[in-house]
Amino acid sequence: KTDDTILLYGHLDKQPEMSGWREGLGPWTPVLDGDRLYGRGGADDGYALFACLTAIESLHEQAIPHARCVVIIEACEESGSPDLPHYMEALSDRIGTPDLVICLDSGCGNYEQLWCTTSLRGLIGGELTIEVLDEGVHSGDSSGIVPCSFRILRQLMDRIEDASTGFIQDSAFNVDIPHKRIEQARNAAAMMGDEVFNRFPFKEQTEPVQNDPAELILNRSWRPAMTIIGADGLPDIQSAGNVMRPKTTVKLSMRLPPTCDAEVASEKLKTLLEENPPYHASVSFTPDWTASGWMAPESDLWLEEAIDKASMRFFDKPAVHMGEGWSIPFMGMLGEKFPDAQFLITGVLGPGSNAHGPNEFLHIPMAKKLTACIASIIADHFNQ
Numbered sequence: 001k002t003d004d005t006i007l008l009y010g011h012l013d014k015q016p017e018m019s020g021w022r023e024g025l026g027p028w029t030p031v032l033d034g035d036r037l038y039g040r041g042g043a044d045d046g047y048a049l050f051a052c053l054t055a056i057e058s059l060h061e062q063a064i065p066h067a068r069c070v071v072i073i074e075a076c077e078e079s080g081s082p083d084l085p086h087y088m089e090a091l092s093d094r095i096g097t098p099d100l101v102i103c104l105d106s107g108c109g110n111y112e113q114l115w116c117t118t119s120l121r122g123l124i125g126g127e128l129t130i131e132v133l134d135e136g137v138h139s140g141d142s143s144g145i146v147p148c149s150f151r152i153l154r155q156l157m158d159r160i161e162d163a164s165t166g167f168i169q170d171s172a173f174n175v176d177i178p179h180k181r182i183e184q185a186r187n188a189a190a191m192m193g194d195e196v197f198n199r200f201p202f203k204e205q206t207e208p209v210q211n212d213p214a215e216l217i218l219n220r221s222w223r224p225a226m227t228i229i230g231a232d233g234l235p236d237i238q239s240a241g242n243v244m245r246p247k248t249t250v251k252l253s254m255r256l257p258p259t260c261d262a263e264v265a266s267e268k269l270k271t272l273l274e275e276n277p278p279y280h281a282s283v284s285f286t287p288d289w290t291a292s293g294w295m296a297p298e299s300d301l302w303l304e305e306a307i308d309k310a311s312m313r314f315f316d317k318p319a320v321h322m323g324e325g326w327s328i329p330f331m332g333m334l335g336e337k338f339p340d341a342q343f344l345i346t347g348v349l350g351p352g353s354n355a356h357g358p359n360e361f362l363h364i365p366m367a368k369k370l371t372a373c374i375a376s377i378i379a380d381h382f383n384q
Contacts, residue, residue, distance in 0.1 A: 004067035004068065004099055004100075004381070004382075005067060005068045005069075005070060005095075005096045005097065005098040005099065005100075006066075006067050006068070006069045006070070006098055006099075006100045006101075006102060006378060006381060007070050007072065007095065007098035007100070007101045007102070007334070007338075007341075008052040008069060008070070008071045008072070008101075008102045008103075008104070008374075009048075009071075009072050009073075009074075009101065009102070009103045009104070009105070009330060009334075010045050010047075010048020010049055010051075010052065010071075010072075010073050010103075010104045010105055011045045011048070011073060011074045011075065011076075011077035011078070011105060012041075012045070012046060012049065012073055012074070012075050013041075013074070013075045013076055013077055013078050013079070014040050014041030014044070014046070014078065015040065015041070015044070015078055015355070015356045017040060018040075018356070018357055018358050019358065020357070020358035020359075021358040021359055022358070022359055025038045025039075025358075025359055026039075027039065027040035027360075028040060030042070032364075033361075035363055035364050035365050036361040036362070036363060036364070037361060037362040037364055038359065038360065038361045039360065039361075039362075040360055041360070042360065042361065042362035043347075043348050043349055043353045043355055043360060043361060043362040043363070044105070044349060044353075044355035044356070044360065045077070045104065045105045045347075046362075047104070047348065047362055047367050048073065048104035048105060049071070049073045051104055051367060051370065051371040051374065052069075052071045052073075052102075052104065052374070053071065054371050054375075055371050055372075055374040055375035055378060056069055056071075056375070056378070058371075058372075058375045059375055059378060059379060064379050065379075065382050066378045066379055066381070066382045067100075067378070067381055067382050068096070069378070070094070070095050070096070070098065072095075074087075074330070077105070077328070077329070077330065080289060080291060080329050081329040081330050081333070084329075084330060084333070085333060088333070088337070097338060097341075098338055098341050099340065099341055099342065100303075100341060100342045100343075100344070100381055101334055101338065101341050101342070101343045101344070102344045102346075102374060102377070102378075103117075103328065103330075103331060103343070103344070103345040103346070103347075104346065104347055104370075104374070105328055105345075105347055106120075106324055106328070106345045106346055106347035106349065107324050107326075107347050107348075107349035107350065108346070108347060108348060108349065108350040108366065109188055109191060109192045109195070109196075109320060109322060109350065109351075110191070110192065110195065110350060110351065111350050111351070111363050111365065111366040112315060112317055113191075113311050113315045113317035113318065113319060113320055114307060114310060114311035114314075114315060114319040114320070114346065114369075114370065114373050115319070115320050115321075115322060115346060115347075116307060116319055116320070116321045116322075116344060116345065116346055117296070117321075117322065117323065117324045117345035117346060117347070118181060118184060118295070118296045118321050118322065118323050118345075119181065119221060119222070119258035119293065119294065119295045119296060119323035119324070120258060120293050120294045120323070120324055120326065120327055120328050120331055120345075121220075121221065121222075121255040121256055121257065121258055121293045121323075121324070121325050121326065121327055122255070122256035122257070122258065122260055122262045122265075122291055122292045122293035122327060123253065123254070123255055123256065123262070123289060123290075123291045123293075123327045124254050124256060124262050124265050124266040124269060124287065124289065124290050124291075125229075125251065125252050125253040125254060125287070125288060125289050126251075126252060126266075126269075126270075126285055126286050126287035126288045126289075127249055127250070127251055127252075127285070127286045127288065128153070128156070128249065128250050128251075128252055128273055128283070128284075128285045129247060129248070129249040129282075129283070129284050129285075129286075130149040130152045130153055130156070130247060130248050130249075130277075130281055130282070130283050131149065131246060131247040131281065131282040131283075132146055132147055132148075132149045132152070132244075132246065132247065132279070132281050132282075133146060133244065133245075133246035133247075134246060135246055136243040136244060136245055136246050137243065137244050138242065138243065138244070139242045139243055139244045140242060142244040143244060146244050147278065147279045147281065148244065148245075149233070149245060149246070149247050149248040149281070150245075150248050152248075152277070152278050152279065152281050152283070153248050153250065155278050156272075156273050156277070156278075156283065157226070159272045159273070160226055160254075160269070160272060160273075161226050165209065166209055166225060166226070168223075168224040168225070168226060168254075170268060170272070172260075172264055172265050172268035172269075173224040173254070173256060173257075173260060173265050173268070173269075174223070174224060174257065174260070175222070175257040175258075175259050175260050177218060177222045177257075178295075181218075181221075181222060181323060182214075182218065184321045184322055184323070185214050185217040185218050185221070185222075185322065185323070186214045187320065187321070188214075188217055188320050188321070188322040189212075189213035189214035189216075189217055191320055192213060192217075193213060194213065195351060196213040196216050196217060197211075197213070197216060199350075199351035199352060217322060217323070220324075220325035221258075221322070221323030221324060221325055222257050222258065222323060223257060224254060224255060224256050224257060224260070224265075225254065225255045225325075226252065226253070226254045227252075227253045227254075227255075228250050228251065228252060228253075229251050229252070229253045230250065230251035231248070231249065231250045231251070232248075232249040232250075233245055233246075233247045233248045233249050234248065252269075252285075254269065255325060255326075255327075256292070256293055257293065258293035258294055258295045258323065259293065259295055260292070260293065261292060262290045262291055262292040262293075263290055263292075266287050266290045269285065269287075270285045270287060273285040291327055291329050291332070292332055293327065293332070294328070294331040294332045294335055296343050296345065297335070297339075297341075297342070297343065299342060299343075300342055300384075302380065302381075302384040303342050303344065303377075303381075305380075306376070306377045306380035306381070306384075307319045307344065307373075307377065309376065309380070310372070310373035310374075310376040310377055310380075311373065313372075313373075313376060314369045314372045314373055314376070315369055315373075328345070331343070331345065344377065346370065346373075346374075347370075348362060348363055348366050348367050348370060350363060350366065
């Protein structure tokens with residue numbers, strides 16, 4: 001159909017190497033072990049370009065007609081896609097107005113069926129610094145008089161989350177979860193069972209925050225969560241002396257519900273952390289990223305049927321719909337730019353694939369079947 005356009009998206013940039021790769025593996029040395037291809041960025045998201053082109057080529061080889069396809073592969077997604085709006089605008093005439101967007105940069109609850117992402121969380125964060133002294137002093141002389149900057153950090157964090165549960169209460173960080181998304185989470189939980197949490201490499205007897213798979217899926221897709229991802233001002237163990245440190249700095253990362261306003265949430269986070277600091281300590285929070293999430297529009301009947309048909313044909317199981325916990329900044333941008341488009345967000349980041357961490361792998365059979373599904377859906381788009 002000459003008037004229709006399908007936009008297919010992926011990215012080539014990767015996360016840093018990360019330490020902890022097991023013996024025989026490394027970030028830049030591809031290793032094929034059974035069905036798994038190990039290496040940095042194979043699953044997130046290096047396979048996407050090849051999957052897009054292979055899907056289109058397979059239709060050509062079979063003389064199956066399809067709409068005009070535009071493939072966009074960017075190289076700054078892991079940095080929040082700061083350059084992409086410029087290129088989208090500069091190439092707008094060539095891109096056109098797609099009525100279907102296919103994104104190959106998401107996850108799957110297992111490797112046994114097609115998984116469709118219905119939402120993505122937003123993200124805010126920044127550097128929090130607590131200063132109590134101009135320089136370090138003897139802890140024997142100062143402890144009990146000078147407040148510890150780390151204890152003040154704990155008090156400030158208690159303003160944001162419940163230390164026992166991780167629950168974030170303030171309304172600026174929360175939204176009402178749509179009923180349909182709750183039902184989809186329950187359905188996905190029925191498919192995955194305890195694999196919702198067993199897929200993570202828990203140390204020894206460590207347990208998840210709760211044991212209800214459906215609630216855990218909602219936690220990672222529709223509820224806010226705070227993580228400390230870095231710290232300064234703490235000497236390594238070998239260099240640590242009995243000194244009251246002058247300051248503590250931490251890097252905070254908060255995932256937000258898909259429909260939460262990230263700008264409002266970031267301002268609220270700064271206020272909660274800086275306002276009325278304990279002991280009148282010097283406290284500053286500097287935001288360094290703000291990205292709202294995304295929720296998929298309602299799918300047309302033809303797309304729902306095409307998705308289920310493809311999953312049954314190539315996996316022999318029905319498709320599953322579920323929100324994901326990470327962010328893809330480009331999806332929010334596309335949703336605003338093409339409000340009438342249909343969206344299919346899917347991917348191969350399944351149990352153990354460990355994107356962003358050590359021992360990342362691409363599950364080859366999943367990638368092959370997903371590619372076949374994409375080709376089938378492109379063909380059905382033409383025939384709708």
